[in-house]
Amino acid sequence: MKLDILHELNAERAARRPVILVTDTESGEQRLVKATDFAKDPLGAELDKQLRMGKSASVEAGGKKLFLNVYAPTAKLVIVGAVHISQALAPLARSLGYDVTVVDPRTAFASPERFPDVPLVAEWPETALPPLNVDSYTAFVAVTHDPKIDDPALLHAFERNCFYIGALGSRKTHAKRGDRLRAQGAKDSDIARIHAPIGLAIGAVSPSEIAVSIMAEITAVLRLPPKEKEEAA
Amino acid sequence: MLDRDEDILKAAEDWQKAGRGVALATVVETWGSAPRPAGSSLVINDEGTFLGSVSGGCVEGAVVTEAMDVIQSGKPRMLEFGVADETAWNVGLSCGGTIRVFVEKVG
Numbered sequence: 001m002k003l004d005i006l007h008e009l010n011a012e013r014a015a016r017r018p019v020i021l022v023t024d025t026e027s028g029e030q031r032l033v034k035a036t037d038f039a040k041d042p043l044g045a046e047l048d049k050q051l052r053m054g055k056s057a058s059v060e061a062g063g064k065k066l067f068l069n070v071y072a073p074t075a076k077l078v079i080v081g082a083v084h085i086s087q088a089l090a091p092l093a094r095s096l097g098y099d100v101t102v103v104d105p106r107t108a109f110a111s112p113e114r115f116p117d118v119p120l121v122a123e124w125p126e127t128a129l130p131p132l133n134v135d136s137y138t139a140f141v142a143v144t145h146d147p148k149i150d151d152p153a154l155l156h157a158f159e160r161n162c163f164y165i166g167a168l169g170s171r172k173t174h175a176k177r178g179d180r181l182r183a184q185g186a187k188d189s190d191i192a193r194i195h196a197p198i199g200l201a202i203g204a205v206s207p208s209e210i211a212v213s214i215m216a217e218i219t220a221v222l223r224l225p226p227k228e229k230e231e232a233a
Numbered sequence: 234m235l236d237r238d239e240d241i242l243k244a245a246e247d248w249q250k251a252g253r254g255v256a257l258a259t260v261v262e263t264w265g266s267a268p269r270p271a272g273s274s275l276v277i278n279d280e281g282t283f284l285g286s287v288s289g290g291c292v293e294g295a296v297v298t299e300a301m302d303v304i305q306s307g308k309p310r311m312l313e314f315g316v317a318d319e320t321a322w323n324v325g326l327s328c329g330g331t332i333r334v335f336v337e338k339v340g
Contacts, residue, residue, distance in 0.1 A: 001257055003340045006246050013242070025261060025335050028309035056272030058262045058333075067261040067335060069272050
């Protein structure tokens with residue numbers, strides 16, 4: 001690997017931008033393709049598929065044997081609300097490979113006893129969220145049920161273009177939330193991005209089951225192509 | 234795979250900049266119950282220090298030896314380890330899978 005390619009690869013990874021390194025395994029020739037350049041790449045469709053699956057693979061194209069090495073940033077999950085559901089959600093998300101952070105200004109909720117081994121930030125979203133570098137490889141869930149906490153958090157998630165945004169609450173609660181967020185400058189397209197009621201409809205009852213439905217929905221959004229995604233939701 | 238290999242490629246860059254000969258070995262294909270998925274990598278310098286893995290530890294020794302040649306020659310090569318392969322018995326890929334490992338010089 002040429003040093004300039006290695007340097008660029010490390011820079012892209014440090015910036016949490018997805019890239020694929022394409023290697024001709026016979027000649028050793030390599031090129032780095034940024035996700036933003038997939039559309040104009042001759043291997044675009046393949047690259048897109050592999051990135052979505054988060055899987056490296058060998059392919060044959062134009063009589064060449066190519067290895068597509070996928071470098072996708074580690075997905076993050078930000079949970080706003082140190083509630084009972086979050087106690088089940090945090091360890092489940094970690095077992096799926098997510099870097100998890102729980103945010104809740106209410107110290108009675110955000111206590112290490114309730115969340116052993118999970119990074120906790122007992123601050124209001126306005127203070128807690130900016131240092132977390134929420135980005136498009138972040139899933140974001142707001143589950144406090146308290147508009148004072150959930151609303152500013154959701155506005156931050158819109159701004160940072162999280163790949164998944166979910167919020168707890170019935171359809172009625174969600175309609176009211178939409179009105180409040182619009183009043184604070186959110187666009188209809190932002191509101192439409194919120195998965196609410198949160199999670200896939202699997203009839204979840206207990207906090208652990210709700211956690212499973214949330215992670216199933218996040219996985220679907222992360223992995224499925226856009227059309228199948230709509231069908232699952 | 235979610236990416237947890239940050240330190241390996243960072244080490245490759247750091248070692249190369251420090252003037253060491255460096256090679257990178259990457260799993261490019263797997264069949265059967267291979268221990269590490271495609272994309273897993275191992276970085277080796279000319280002192281024999283290595284980081285990362287391409288198997289559960291079964292073939293790393295052989296990969297490091299080959300990597301030394303690649304650092305010398307600068308020419309990439311493809312290695313294959315598996316139960317059907319005599320070398321695999323020698324180095325002991327015990328899981329029953331087959332893997333192909335691409336070894337290239339860095340820099």
